[in-house]
Structure formats: C-alpha cells, structure tokens
Amino acid sequence: MLRNDMLEKWDRDSFFHPSTHLAEFARGNAPQRVIRTGQGCHIEDRDGTRLLDAFAGLYCVNVGYGRTDIADAIAEQARELAYYHAYVGHGTEASITLAQMVLDRAPEGMSKVYFGQSGSDANETNIKLVWYYNNILGRPEKKKIISRWRGYHGSGLMTGSLTGLELFHKKFDLPLAQVIHTEAPYYYRRDDLDLSEEQFTDHCVAELEALIEREGADTIAAFIGEPVLGTGGIVPPPAGYWDKMQAVLKEHDILLIVDEVVTGFGRLGTMMGSDHYGLKPDLITIAKGLTSAYAPLSGSIVGEKMWKVLEKGTDENGPIGHGWTYSAHPIGAAAGVANLKLIDELNLVQAAGDTGAYFQNALKDALGNHAKVGEIRGEGLMAAVEFVADRDNRTFFDASEKVGPRVAAALLEHGVIGRAMPQGDILGFAPPFCMTREEADEVAGKTAKAVASVL
C-alpha cells in the first residue's frame, strides 16, 4: 500500500478536484481526505478515522455502503460482458431489464428510458429532446427553458445554465441565452413579502405567469424543477405549489421536466418525488438513486406524448443523432438492477419515509430552541438546518463569517458528515436509507454540539 504522505503529495500535484478552492488546496489549507472503505452509513479513511456519512456521499449512496449484492452483480457483469454499446438497437439483459424496472416504478404515462452516465448529461438529453420535439412539431421558436433560482441541474454548459446558483455561473459565461429563471419556492427566505404560505405559493405562480407573458408562451418550450430544491438549500415547496404551477404550464403548452436525480427511487419516502407531489411530468431525469452510486448511470424517462413525436421525427429525419459511448453501460445497468431489487427487498422506500420523519423530529428536539437556528425543514430523508444571525428578523450572517462551513467542520470533528450547502448558511443532511434511529439521534445530538461550539 502506498504511504499516506506519498498519496497526499500526488493528490496535490496531480489531481484536479471538482468544486474545490484550488489555491487553498495547493497551499494545504483545504480538507484532504483519502477514503478507503465504507459500510452501512459509515466511511473510513486511510488513517482509520470512521465517519457517519449523513449526506450519503452526494445524496447518492441510498442503500448504504458495502452492499455485496450490488458488488457481486457488477463483478459478474464485468466478467460476462464488460461493455457493448446500445446504439442501433443493441442492448444487454441488464440494460433491458433495468429499463423495464424503471418504467414499472415511474409515474403513469411514461413510455421509454434513455440511459446516460450522470445527472448532468441526462438533463442535457432532456433539453435536446424538448428542442427536437418542438422542431418536429413545426414550432422552431418554442425553445426557451424556465428554471428556478436555486435550482440545481448539473454543471455542463446547458445544465450549468439551468442551475440557478451563482457559484456555478460565475466566470463561466453562463447562463446561456435560452435559459430564464423564475422565483425559488423558498418561503422562509421571502419573509420580506409578508405573505402566508398559501399567498407565497400564489406569488410564485404569478411570477411564472408574468414571465410567460413577458417572454411569450410560443417561445417557451419547457420548465425544469426538482420536486424539493436540493443543492439550493434543501427546500420543500410551499403548500399547493406544484398543483398550481403545473396548471399554468399546461395552459401554455409548456413541457414539464421533473429532475428526480436526488428524489428518484425513494428519498422522499415515495418511489418517485413525482408521486409525492402528484406531478405529471413529460420528462424525468434520474441518476444518483438509480444505482445508489455503485456505478455511474443516469436516465431520461420520456413520456408517451413526447415519445410519439420522437418516433415520427425519425421517420422524417432518420435515426436520432444523440448518443453516448457509455449509454446504458452494462456494468451500470447491472448495478441498477441489483440496487432496485435491494430497495424492494429491504423495503427501503418506506424506511426512508419513516426514518426521515424521525430524523427531522430529532433535529428539532436537539436544535429547535437555539437562538441562531432559523428553520429546520425537510421532506423524507432530506433535511436542512438554516442558521441566522437574528431569529426574529431572519437576518443573514455576513458571508465572510462562513457559518455553514464552520458548523459542518465542527460536526466533522464529532465524526459526522453533513454538507454546508453552497449558498446561504445551511447545513444539509441526506443520509442513506438504512440509517437507524440510533444513528439519527447521534447525528442530531452531535449537530447540536457542533452548533453550540460555533454559535
């Protein structure tokens, strides 16, 4: 085994880490941790430090670490057939089975699954399909995509544009012109409007209507949204939000893309986030929970209405000119099949709902009275604690105080991983579905200690 000091040197010399302060990393001031193994909700680094991962990696290791069923399925697939492409009608038993399993779990009205590698590329696929669809329908002007401020949809050119977080735009010349953003459904942060929750929903809907009016419905192709805002701060929508938003989109013939990269396959305590909020998507984006991150695989689930037009399009234009070398990669597909089976066998969707409710209560019991804790919120196994300088007025801390990152760092000292969300002083949690109640209590208790040490 390589010595740790050697590995750390190579890491600094050679490895370009995503979402990292490069200069601080080079100076040795940023965290550097080499992870060696994982089991259940815990990971362990090369120094033997064991951490309770209450963010499931990047809210993706939904079934927990160390699942040998999935590892065996991957190994077996690699031995049998590591790769063959999915172009021009090719498939494998794993990819075809997984497509069927995904559709069995998707909301009514969905027709086919296109497989990619990451959430970002699946969203790129969805936008291309939307544009293709409108071109086939003879509506070349209907191309703009509405996204929400604080939405997160990836960090490619288009998906980074759809993402409504400043960090992902800054200095990259994003967002692209076809993308327009609307109000984030973030009730807690819009106290300046002095509205009830229902009135705030109506405000979001009115903002959407005004945007459509301004831009012209005949120029807008689709709306994309996460059922619960994730990277933007773990924010469940205000009451009635999705019903009313959907009605407006339908009225203006604007397609709905539901980004279920985080919520797909159980995280909200329902199989899909769409089930949870009664969404009727035209397209669904899936990734993380599809394989619980045991192998990279994503998907675009296409609704029947769009599918008919896509088929017609290929009669007119020939084969669809869109594909990745690794579309429906057999190893990813084998991981997906084993993962979805495991979720069923262990009843993990129900567990996510039950443990999620328990965990949120535990956080409220441990932290609810703290003067600097403004809101504790969540849905299923997504939870957030938002810190404020003054609870009554909901005043922000100055960004230079880095409250969120400091609390996350203090929590890490207690052996628990939470995530300082990129915008605002928000500590996020999205643990594996196998988290026990004892572990939920441990996370809540240690978070309270971490908060007390910082604030």
Ligand code: PLP
């Ligand atoms: N969509 C959502 C809702 C996400 O949370 C993410 C990643 O966190 C993505 C898309 C992008 O997925 P990936 O990082 O696999 O490209």
